[in-house]
Amino acid sequence: MKISTRGQYGLEALIGLALKSTSTPVSLKSITSDCGLSESYILQIFLMLKKAGILTSVRGAQGGYMLSREPSQISVRQVLEAVEGPLAPVSCIVDDCNDPCGRYKMCAARLLWEKVKKRMDSLVDSITLADLVENVYAVDARENPDYSI
Amino acid sequence: MKISTKGRYGLRAMLDLAVFSDGEHVSLSCIAERQRISVNYLEQVFSSLRKAGFVKSIKGAQGGYALTEEPSEISVGSILRALEGELAVVDKRDSGRKSLIQLCLNEFVWERMNDCLNEVVDSITLEDLACDYRRINGLDAIMYHI
Numbered sequence: 001m002k003i004s005t006r007g008q009y010g011l012e013a014l015i016g017l018a019l020k021s022t023s024t025p026v027s028l029k030s031i032t033s034d035c036g037l038s039e040s041y042i043l044q045i046f047l048m049l050k051k052a053g054i055l056t057s058v059r060g061a062q063g064g065y066m067l068s069r070e071p072s073q074i075s076v077r078q079v080l081e082a083v084e085g086p087l088a089p090v091s092c093i094v095d096d097c098n099d100p101c102g103r104y105k106m107c108a109a110r111l112l113w114e115k116v117k118k119r120m121d122s123l124v125d126s127i128t129l130a131d132l133v134e135n136v137y138a139v140d141a142r143e144n145p146d147y148s149i
Numbered sequence: 150m151k152i153s154t155k156g157r158y159g160l161r162a163m164l165d166l167a168v169f170s171d172g173e174h175v176s177l178s179c180i181a182e183r184q185r186i187s188v189n190y191l192e193q194v195f196s197s198l199r200k201a202g203f204v205k206s207i208k209g210a211q212g213g214y215a216l217t218e219e220p221s222e223i224s225v226g227s228i229l230r231a232l233e234g235e236l237a238v239v240d241k242r243d244s245g246r247k248s249l250i251q252l253c254l255n256e257f258v259w260e261r262m263n264d265c266l267n268e269v270v271d272s273i274t275l276e277d278l279a280c281d282y283r284r285i286n287g288l289d290a291i292m293y294h295i
Contacts, residue, residue, distance in 0.1 A: 108282035
């Protein structure tokens with residue numbers, strides 16, 4: 001029951017982007033060098049986020065990536081689903097499962113997995129990118145109490 | 150974000166015992182047939198379940214496996230953790246010092262997802278699942294007649 005590095009790095013890079021700017025394009029390089037992430041890997045992930053309508057890209061010298069909407073309108077669930085697919089502990093409970101087993105209808109374990117998915121979905125639905133950005137500041141203040149800007 | 154075959158099959162095997170054992174030992178071949186899981190694979194799963202103390206075995210013609218505790222005393226979470234290890238949505242990365250963003254994601258997303266996951270599976274007992282199983286499979290009615 002794991003979130004892959006795609007989901008982990010994707011969220012990391014989006015927070016990095018949101019911390020830099022929410023109104024002007026940010027270059028991929030400046031995000032990845034700050035976060036210590038691989039540029040080619042983040043590019044792959046950003047293409048998926050673009051396809052999902054979470055990011056837009058701007059070409060040209062001042063180009064880069066921008067959030068398509070306010071950070072408060074982007075949920076962790078949207079980001080994770082865009083790069084990981086549905087967050088399901090087992091694959092048979094996902095709508096487009098093409099190989100549900102023959103015991104599907106009489107499977108009691110399926111009810112458990114559906115309950116798990118529902119609870120996890122509502123948790124990640126409730127966390128937005130804006131919450132995460134705010135939390136970065138809070139963690140910063142806690143971890144670096146002496147540091148004054 | 151997937152539970153492994155071991156976790157899924159192990160849970161179904163425990164559920165089968167909870168529904169059908171009725172105090173008796175159940176043979177692996179019966180479980181295998183009902184659950185459509187191979188005996189070979191069940192043997193591996195039951196070796197883990199026995200080590201974790203969930204089942205006991207008896208050898209011989211009437212032999213097989215039985216639960217060591219009442220299904221109402223066994224949480225689904227404890228079974229899954231015995232088979233899968235700690236239930237966590239991300240692997241621990243021991244890459245030394247974490248960035249602020251990583252610290253934030255850990256405590257604000259991943260750990261909350263872990264807590265949520267564990268909370269759900271700990272709140273459900275094997276007996277709860279057995280009730281669901283009897284209901285969906287129409288076994289309630291049959292039980293009355295016995």
